[in-house]
Each structure stands twice: as structure tokens, then as C-alpha cells.
Amino acid sequence: MNTRSSYDVAIVGGGIAGCASAYYLARRGLSVALFEKGRIAGEQSGRNWGFVRQQGRDPLEIPMMMACIRIWRGLEAELEADIEWRQGGILYLTEDEAGVAKYEAWLDKARAFQLDSRLLSAREVAKLLPGMARDWDAALYTPSDGQADPVKTTTAFARAAARHGAEIHTGCIVEGIETAGGQATGLRTEAGEVKAGAVLIAAGAWTGPMLRNLGQILPQLRVRSTVLQTTPAPELTGLGVWCDEFGFRQGRDGSFTMGAGDWVDHDIEADSLRHFLAFRPAMKSISRKPDLHLGWPFIRDLVSFVDGPGSLRRRLRRDRVLDPAPEPGKLDHSLGAFHALFPQFKDVKIAKSWAGVIDVTPDEMPVFGEAPGLKGLVIATGFSGHGFGMGPIAGKLMAELIAEGRPSLDLGAFRFTRFSEPRAAAALHSTP
Numbered sequence: 001m002n003t004r005s006s007y008d009v010a011i012v013g014g015g016i017a018g019c020a021s022a023y024y025l026a027r028r029g030l031s032v033a034l035f036e037k038g039r040i041a042g043e044q045s046g047r048n049w050g051f052v053r054q055q056g057r058d059p060l061e062i063p064m065m066m067a068c069i070r071i072w073r074g075l076e077a078e079l080e081a082d083i084e085w086r087q088g089g090i091l092y093l094t095e096d097e098a099g100v101a102k103y104e105a106w107l108d109k110a111r112a113f114q115l116d117s118r119l120l121s122a123r124e125v126a127k128l129l130p131g132m133a134r135d136w137d138a139a140l141y142t143p144s145d146g147q148a149d150p151v152k153t154t155t156a157f158a159r160a161a162a163r164h165g166a167e168i169h170t171g172c173i174v175e176g177i178e179t180a181g182g183q184a185t186g187l188r189t190e191a192g193e194v195k196a197g198a199v200l201i202a203a204g205a206w207t208g209p210m211l212r213n214l215g216q217i218l219p220q221l222r223v224r225s226t227v228l229q230t231t232p233a234p235e236l237t238g239l240g241v242w243c244d245e246f247g248f249r250q251g252r253d254g255s256f257t258m259g260a261g262d263w264v265d266h267d268i269e270a271d272s273l274r275h276f277l278a279f280r281p282a283m284k285s286i287s288r289k290p291d292l293h294l295g296w297p298f299i300r301d302l303v304s305f306v307d308g309p310g311s312l313r314r315r316l317r318r319d320r321v322l323d324p325a326p327e328p329g330k331l332d333h334s335l336g337a338f339h340a341l342f343p344q345f346k347d348v349k350i351a352k353s354w355a356g357v358i359d360v361t362p363d364e365m366p367v368f369g370e371a372p373g374l375k376g377l378v379i380a381t382g383f384s385g386h387g388f389g390m391g392p393i394a395g396k397l398m399a400e401l402i403a404e405g406r407p408s409l410d411l412g413a414f415r416f417t418r419f420s421e422p423r424a425a426a427a428l429h430s431t432p
């Protein structure tokens with residue numbers, strides 16, 4: 001399968017973080033092999049809403065996202081692919097004073113970065129979204145935000161990486177990371193061993209369990225988010241629109257991709273208990289708690305406990321593409337809220353639906369950098385529901401880190417060790 005016996009860099013994961021990293025590394029002339037257990041963009045990177053936003057970010061992420069938007073603008077030319085990029089802006093609607101106060105507080109922090117975000121009045125909102133059946137108090141608006149097609153973008157990165165010489169292996173599970181003398185030396189895949197000077201783990205929701213097998217504890221949990229795509233409709237807007245109830249964007253074919261806002265599900269599993277204390281402060285600050293489910297994932301983890309160390313390998317085989325079921329109640333809720341807001345689109349129906357598992361960290365920020373005590377083992381994960389938009393800059397920064405030892409933006413705030421440091425709980429953020 002492999003064309004060489006060793007590589008400069010081996011990558012675990014064919015989501016946007018892994019594929020973008022493969023592209024930027026290969027473009028620098030490094031030999032790269034990427035291993036994906038299922039298919040490119042099979043998990044989060046192909047199941048998301050496609051919002052690309054600077055708005056509402058933790059201020060620590062804003063410089064990175066501003067640099068990322070500059071990449072997005074030229075991405076179709078750079079990757080030689082149609083990714084349905086559209087810089088139509090993002091709008092967060094609010095109907096109460098608390099929402100307005102929250103957005104004003106965020107704008108106060110964001111002002112230092114000279115972002116084009118601003119608060120719109122009810123009248124300005126009505127102008128941007130004509131035909132709404134009700135008024136909103138205000139909206140947070142960032143015209144330079146945008147949207148793109150998740151599958152097309154991630155696949156375009158993988159193809160561009162391959163054109164620059166990277167090997168992209170799909171349907172190939174990485175079963176373990178090889179280390180020697182405190183240094184990552186390669187991967188153990190189901191097709192054989194691979195030697196590498198550096199290993200990048202960009203395994204999305206699987207990163208925490210993989211690291212645990214190396215004795216590294218990363219507090220990372222999974223939430224399940226339900227999405228639907230409607231039948232095509234006449235053009236309403238090029239904005240990505242979000243409110244407490246639901247969010248949507250309209251694709252080039254006229255269909256709406258829609259979800260139930262922040263309303264997500266959490267299937268309780270062993271990690272829910274393992275990381276309970278790390279996540280407790282975050283649970284206090286979020287306004288909408290996930291719906292909790294106690295069922296098969298918990299039983300599965302109890303069985304794997306008895307099953308021993310091979311259990312992760314068995315789970316990876318069973319979930320080659322993590323494909324959770326959408327929640328019917330959330331589909332009805334999203335479409336119902338959309339119909340109520342835009343009665344002129346009452347004939348729009350659900351064309352397809354799906355769910356995706358989102359990996360989250362306690363402070364809802366990603367983890368970038370070397371794992372403690374293991375040289376050459378680099379992590380890019382924990383995007384907490386906004387890693388699609390951040391994918392291109394994540395890949396560029398990981399390539400700089402691995403190739404030069406120093407990324408062009410300071411990644412200190414995203415270090416792996418922050419969760420075990422004494423003030424970690426106090427540093428939890430609550431941004432809109």
C-alpha cells in the first residue's frame with residue numbers, strides 16, 4: 001500500500017484538519033502520508049453547516065480566524081477547485097435584552113482586532129432578511145464571514161495534497177502510535193507499520209481515546225448535532241443565519257442546510273464520567289444544556305472496560321465512519337421554526353437529514369501543539385463545533401510548527417497542558 005518505508009510526517013485523520021495539514025506540508029516539499037479509517041470528510045468535516053466565522057469567537061481565536069478568512073478568499077484558486085465559497089456574512093439574531101448585552105460585550109472585546117463586526121438594529125435586520133413574520137431586537141453581523149461546502153472543501157484539500165505528492169490512504173485504521181525514547185517514531189496501521197519523523201493526530205472525536213492509549217489525558221467529549229437539508233427554493237439570502245432556535249444557510253442549489261442552533265444531544269459514555277470535573281464549570285456557563293441519553297454507548301464502554309486494551313481498535317473498526325442517527329424532534333423543530341419565520345417558504349421540505357458527532361473541550365477552544373513529553377507527536381483537535389471554518393489556518397499552522405518548529409501565530413493559548421494547569425477552570429470562556 002505505502003510507496004515508501006518512511007515519511008517526514010504521518011497524519012491520522014482525513015477531516016479538514018488532517019487534509020489541510022497534509023496539503024501545506026506537501027507544498028513545502030515534505031514527504032507526507034495521511035491515514036483515514038473511513039473516507040475523506042466522512043465525519044465532522046463533511047457533516048457540518050458550512051459556516052466560516054470570525055464572529056462570536058473567543059477573542060483568543062480572532063487573530064487566527066482573521067488570518068484564516070484571508071486564506072478562504074483565495075482558496076478556490078489555490079486548490080483549483082469549486083468549494084462553493086461565498087463571503088455573504090454571518091448574522092446572529094436576538095430577541096431580548098440579554099442577547100443584545102451579550103453581543104455588545106463581545107463587540108467590546110473584538111473591537112481591538114478591527115473586525116468589521118457590528119450590531120444591527122431591528123430595521124437593518126428586516127432589510128437584510130426580507131419577508132420575516134416577526135421582528136428581532138437586534139443582530140450581531142460580520143460581513144466578512146462566509147460559507148462553503150464542507151465535503152467539497154475537505155476533498156479539495158486532500159486532492160491538492162496528493163497533487164503535491166502526499167499519499168492519502170482511506171479505509172485504513174491507525175491502531176497505535178509508535179514511540180521510542182520519548183519521541184514519536186511512526187504509526188501502526190491495519191495495513192502495516194509506517195515510520196515517520198513526526199506524527200500529527202487530527203483524529204477529531206477519536207483523538208482523546210487514542211491519546212489515552214499513550215497515557216495522555218485530553219478532556220474531550222462528544223455531542224451529537226442533527227442537521228437537515230431542504231428541497232431547493234428561490235434565493236433568500238447569502239448570509240449564514242443563527243438564532244437560539246435554529247440556524248441555516250442557503251447553498252448554491254437553493255437548498256437550506258439547517259440545524260437546531262445550540263440544541264444538541266449527549267450520549268453518556270465512560271468519558272462523560274471520566275471528564276466530569278473538567279467540564280463542570282462549562283456546564284454552568286452554557287445557556288442551553290444538551291439533551292442527555294443513557295443507552296448503548298454507556299453499555300458499550302462498560303463492556304470494553306472488561307474487554308481490555310484492544311477495545312479502541314474494535315470500536316474504530318465498527319465505526320469506520322461515525323454515522324449517528326439524527327433526532328426526529330430536532331428536525332421538526334428546525335424546519336418548523338424556519339417555516340414560522342419565513343411563511344413564504346412553507347412548501348420547502350426535508351430532502352435529507354443526518355447527524356454528526358462534535359468533539360468539544362472544556363473551554364471550547366482547540367488544542368494545537370506537541371503532546372507533553374512526546375517529541376514529534378503533534379495534536380490538532382478539539383475544535384468544539386467551529387473547526388470547519390478554522391481548518392485552513394489550522395493546517396497551515398501545523399505545517400509551520402512541524403516543518404520549522406515555530407508557527408507564524410502564537411499558539412500558546414491552545415496548548416495541550418492548559419486543562420491540567422491550576423487556573424484552567426477559571427479561564428473557561430463564554431462567548432456568543
Ligand SMILES: Cc1cc2nc3c(=O)[nH]c(=O)nc-3n(C[C@H](O)[C@H](O)[C@H](O)COP(=O)(O)OP(=O)(O)OC[C@H]3O[C@@H](n4cnc5c(N)ncnc54)[C@H](O)[C@@H]3O)c2cc1C
Nearest residue numbers: 013015016017037045048049051174204356386387388389
Ligand atoms: C453538525 C455539525 C455542524 C457543524 N457546523 C460547523 C460550522 O458551521 N462551522 C464550523 O466551522 N464548524 C462546524 N462544525 C465543526 C466542524 O465540522 C469540526 O470542528 C471540524 O470538521 C473538525 O475537523 P477535524 O479534521 O478535526 O475532525 P473530523 O472531520 O472529525 O476528522 C477526523 C477524521 O479522523 C478519522 N480517524 C479518527 N481516528 C482514526 C484512526 N485511528 N485511524 C484513521 N482515521 C481516524 C475519522 O474517521 C475522521 O474522518 C460542525 C460539526 C457538526 C458535526
